[in-house]
Amino acid sequence: MPLGEQISGAIRAAILDKRLAPGSRLPSWQDLATQLGVSRGTVKGAYERLADEALVVSAGAAGTRVSATPPRRAKASTVISEQPYSGLLPAFYSTPLPFQMGVPAQDAFPAKIWARHRTRAVRADAMASVGQIDPRGHPELRTQIASYLAIARGLQCDPDQVILTAGYRNGLAMVIRALALGGSKVWIEEPGYPFTKKGLELDGMELIPVPVDGEGIDVERGIRACKDAPLVVVTPGQQAPTGAAMSPSRRAALLGWAARSGAWIIEDDYLSELQLSGRAMPALASEPGGDRVIHIGSFGKTMSPALGLGFVIAPLELVGRLWEVATYLQPAPNTTTQLALAGFIADGHYLRHLRHMKALYSERRDALRKRLGDRITVEAMSGLAVMVKLPPTINDVALVRSVVPQGIAPMPLSIWWSDRAKMAPGLLLGVTNLRPKIVDAACATLEAAIASSN
Ligand SMILES: Cc1ncc(COP(=O)(O)O)c(C=O)c1O
Known part of the structure; x- marks a missing residue:
């Protein structure tokens, strides 16, 4: 088929299927010709053909647009997609509804201060040398997170143990990859966060539900159910959903079991910074024996899920492995947002x-x-x-x-x-x-x- 017809055919199909919205702007002939590696005349001819069919209108210097009322055709196929937990959650990007979980107070977001830090970060990022981006995340934010954890969560770590992610779930995926435990057994809290369970299952892990009481996960019952499980995921700060803080004796029992058996403990610290009453328990990873704990945090519930930022604190034994996963599969997200958050924390706004x-x-x-x-x-x-x-x-x-x-x-x-x-x-x-x-x-x-x- 001649090139011009190929071009007009592709655009015609996109207009009729509404992939190109009525009134949307087509690229200039020059831009499209360069992009496709054809002559300008070829693209111009294709556009003229579409204009003759009343699919596009040329507005001179203002460019060419899809006509406001292009004909519609029945779609050959539709994408059938059902959202996980369909019907239980409001539509994506809708205003949070009363009682909805996982969205911080939108009316109290420090928008002005955040915008100032973001603008500064955009400027810094645009001027930055971007020859090599550290896949673990920007050192400024990793340093701020390490200092913040030392002060607020009693967790002493080196910035080189901090690896940035797009949030808790992204951190969980990174850790599962790094541990390469696909197909093994994993203790999970019963009841426990449903997304963790589904995530582990997606990776082919076999779930061993371990009951939770007022002191957190019942370690003895876990040992009786499956002593050799190589992994456990817990929410020790505030158990999700019961709210119980894991007691000191349970913490010691869990860390003791992990030390004896060589198991890894994933600490989901999602809720711990927002303990509303009583003293916040220190991070499990900060306790003696915490070298078996992989601590995962998220800025989703403190700042906004729209930020898409969280972190993993790698125990020393796993630093290299997690660095590899970040390098080859999962580099840290968006540097500008990282720099904005680093400034926000450094200036004291985060704790405030x-x-x-x-x-x-x-x-x-x-x-x-x-x-x-x-x-x-x-x-x-x-x-x-x-x-x-x-x-x-x-x-x-x-x-x-x-x-x-x-x-x-x-x-x-x-x-x-x-x-x-x-x-x-x-x-x-x-x-x-x-x-x-x-x-x-x-x-x-x-x-x-x-x-x-x-
Ligand atoms: C216990 C717990 N962990 C993790 C998350 C999800 O964190 P993120 O959005 O950063 O993946 C949630 C969200 O509600 C949660 O309740």
Whole structure:
């Protein structure tokens, strides 16, 4: 087929299928000709053919645009894609709904200060020498994270042990790759964070659910179930979802078992910096025997999930291996954002922001608890959420599916359990975005839904 016809054919198909939106701008003939390695006349001829068919309109110096009302044709195929946990979460990029978990208070984000640090970082990044980007992340941010962890989490590490990631899940993927444990057994908390379980399963690992009580994971039961598991994933600071801090004796038992058996412990520190009441426990990785602990942190819940930044603290034995994974498979994300965050932490804004957020979330949590009163039974304070119990006849997943379209997004508790026989229906009600003026309406919607499902 002549080149001009190939070009007009590809653009025609994209317009008819709406891959090129009505009114969108086509590249200039010169740019497209250079890109495709053909003469300008060839591209010009293709555009003229499309204009004759009324698919595009030429606006002289303003370029060529897809016409506002191009004809539509039936699509030959459609991409069928269903979001994991479909119906339980609001649409991507929508404003966070009341009770939604995992999104910090949007009304309290320090946007001005952050914008200033970002602008500075864009300038620094544009002028920087980019001959070689360190796949572990920018040294300025790795240094800031190491100092912050020493002060706030009691964790002493060298900046060379800090490897930047796109958040907790990305860190988990990096660690699984580095350990090359595909197909082995792994202890997970029961109940525990569903994304961790799915992530480990995707990598072919066999899950060994180990019960959690008021002291965290029950190490003795783990040893009885599978003594030789080479890996365990825990949330020792604040167990997700029960909120329990792992007790000193359990910490010692877990670290002792790992030292004896050579197992690795992944510490998901997602919630620990936002402990709303009581003293925050130090990181498990900071304890004697912490050289078996791989500590994973995320800025998703303290700053914003949109930042896409987190970190792994590599135990000395794994520094080289994790560096290799970062180099060959998973280099650190976006340098500009890293530099902005480094400046934000260095100037003291991060700890100040955490202090404000803790006060705000405590207020929002107390207001929710007060509003729920004895109408809905509060089971526990679960990190940045309130855990409530539902009558055993209610299907919590179906309940959540029915309330998301009504504008609230609690999380069903049952999906945090592996053993269906043990799970009791309940809900996790995130408090971070529960502004005072929406609490009452959100609770009324929830109460009505519970009453009609009962
Ligand atoms: C316990 C726990 N860990 C990790 C994450 C996810 O972190 P990220 O978004 O950084 O992957 C969440 C999110 O809600 C969580 O609850």
